[in-house]
Amino acid sequence: MRLGKLGLVCVLASVTSLANAEQAVSQDVKMINLAHQSGCVTCHAISGAGKGPNGLKPIGPAWQDVAKKYGSDPDAKAALVTTVLNGSSPYQSHWKGEVSGFAMPPNSVVLNEEQADELVGWILHLAD
Ligand code: HEC
Structure with a gap:
């Protein structure tokens, strides 16, 4: 489920045509990944x-x-x-x-x- 949500964000990131939005979304994905890997989300x-x-x-x-x-x-x-x-x-x-x-x-x-x-x-x- 966690991966599904992130997968969706990745898809959104790849279809958006606005460079800024793409950058913001990829920072979100990077930070959400880091929070998961670091156990913060527990x-x-x-x-x-x-x-x-x-x-x-x-x-x-x-x-x-x-x-x-x-x-x-x-x-x-x-x-x-x-x-x-x-x-x-x-x-x-x-x-x-x-x-x-x-x-x-x-x-x-x-x-x-x-x-x-x-x-x-x-x-x-x-x-x-
Ligand atoms: C085991 C549970 C636990 C984990 C894991 C955890 N936190 Fe926390 N975090 C807390 C608690 C409880 C507080 C509230 C502390 C307080 O009342 O001052 C808190 C507070 C915070 C605050 C606010 C601090 C303040 O002074 O008000 C931040 C920012 C924060 N956590 C970020 C993180 C990040 C980033 C991670 C992962 C790297 C993380 N936390 C992992 C339990 C956790």
């Missing part, structure tokens, strides 16, 4: 109020909500890249009450700084 949805297991709140915040919260803050990106690589502190939860996860584990074992930077940059524009 805990994060891209949009919507997806439910976690047993009807609990989702484990991590939907990335469109992350974009709404930080998208207008120019300093947010660097801090979020660090959080993605090193994990978050359960004592300084930024999403308390909104998600069922207490903290994010470090992700530096699955993606490098350059990839984290590109992924966070993409996430921060999801509310546009």
Whole structure:
């Protein structure tokens, strides 16, 4: 099912005649692939109020909500890249009450700084 959706995006990308749109779509595909490969989607949805297991709140915040919260803050990106690589502190939860996860584990074992930077940059524009 995951591949089916990505396949559809690829088809859309190849039939569009607008170079810009094609570029934007291929960046979406690249980032969605990276998020899947890195395991982010186990805990994060891209949009919507997806439910976690047993009807609990989702484990991590939907990335469109992350974009709404930080998208207008120019300093947010660097801090979020660090959080993605090193994990978050359960004592300084930024999403308390909104998600069922207490903290994010470090992700530096699955993606490098350059990839984290590109992924966070993409996430921060999801509310546009
Ligand atoms: C095991 C579950 C889990 C995985 C895997 C995970 N996250 Fe998270 N993520 C969370 C939780 C829980 C939070 C909320 C932390 C908080 O409340 O401060 C979070 C928060 C975030 C935030 C917002 C941080 C903040 O300070 O508000 C971003 C951005 C993010 N994750 C991106 C990612 C990316 C990119 C990946 C994959 C490389 C990823 N996450 C993988 C659970 C996860």
